[in-house]
Amino acid sequence: DMIENSGDIFPDFTLKEWIGFAKKIYRMNSSGRIKLDYDMKISEPFDSKGGGSGAMWNALESMKVTPTLILRGELSDLFSDQVAQRMLEILDQGELITVPRVGHAPTLEEPASLDAINQLLHRID
Template sequence: MAGYVDGYWWSNDNLRLHYRDYPGGGDGRPPILCIPGLTRNARDFADVAERLSGDWRVICIDLRGRGESAYARDAMSYVPLTYVQDVERLFEDLKVTSYVAFGTSLGGIVTMLLGSTGKEQIAGALFNDVGPVIEPAGSARIRGYVGKGGSWPTWLHAARSLAEMQGAVYPHYQLTDWLAMAKRLYRLTSNGRIVNDYDLKIAEPFHLPGSDAGIDLWPALAPFRTVPSLIVRGGLSDVLGEGTLERMATTLPQAETVTIDRIGHTPTLSEPEAVAAIDRLLARVLAA
């Protein structure tokens, strides 16, 4: 039996969005909101949620266009500010006034923007391999694969394809690891083919003129200066640079930084170092 219930909410533009709701202990702790990366979905946090649930309520969302959430009619809504609005609607529905955010990659950017709105109290945050600056090499690599179609006849074929594409990110992975990742990233269609579990149109905003410029996200870290935070970096990351990590640590007095060796973008948060750091973060949240 699944340790979660499926929940749904509606966006401002009338999309039905999905989340997994893992129960907590009912002792008044703020829920943990897990926000996945660009091409990921709620399944990415299954191990984390299963480990923490019972003590913590864990809400793992599918951003619009991913997993069980509806695909947007307007591809230009696949941008962080819209994701923030979607999450704020979820908070309204669930009457969430305080929360701990776990944001992986894009999810970390959404976390920064959520904190800067000030509409709900941020009790703690985990930034998984992401910061206010995205390294050009990582940005180029992501642009090279996001939105590209593909299908495979079996999970084994999908896993091997994933290994060819991401082998440098997880150099120690075995076939069983790639199979597990494939089942988090892909879905089985009604015609028996395995495909990406996201709307390929999420890539369209990347092609807009000036999309490389981005915005200055350093000011968005200001609300996190006074709350416990954790920054996890893959030692091989091409997205979160060491210089950015050092500046984040200086900017956020209550931040702990942890680097996971032999991992690129992104750590799964199931690594022993990440598990221990998450427990320390949550202990600090409770003590705050």
């Protein structure tokens, strides 16, 4: 079911990679049921009650001079290139890397992601 619903996000995943991915985002609860293992309310601070998208842009503005890496999956249907470019306009030290053949969000294990993270760490070292 996960492969069926997310195959377009990671079209090159092997079965072994799907199993590894599932182990990262699911867990078994005390009653033996498999459940998603992340905060379903992760976006609430940025929803309309928390200030809407303006709150996100204000938060980004506060990072204006901070070395920042933006990783965007090439196949993302949630994070457009236009939004990424707008982020770059705000961030004086921002760098955008588009991870090929990945949707939203990159796993941070792709070679392009790892290379970009290493470059950021060298840049701020």
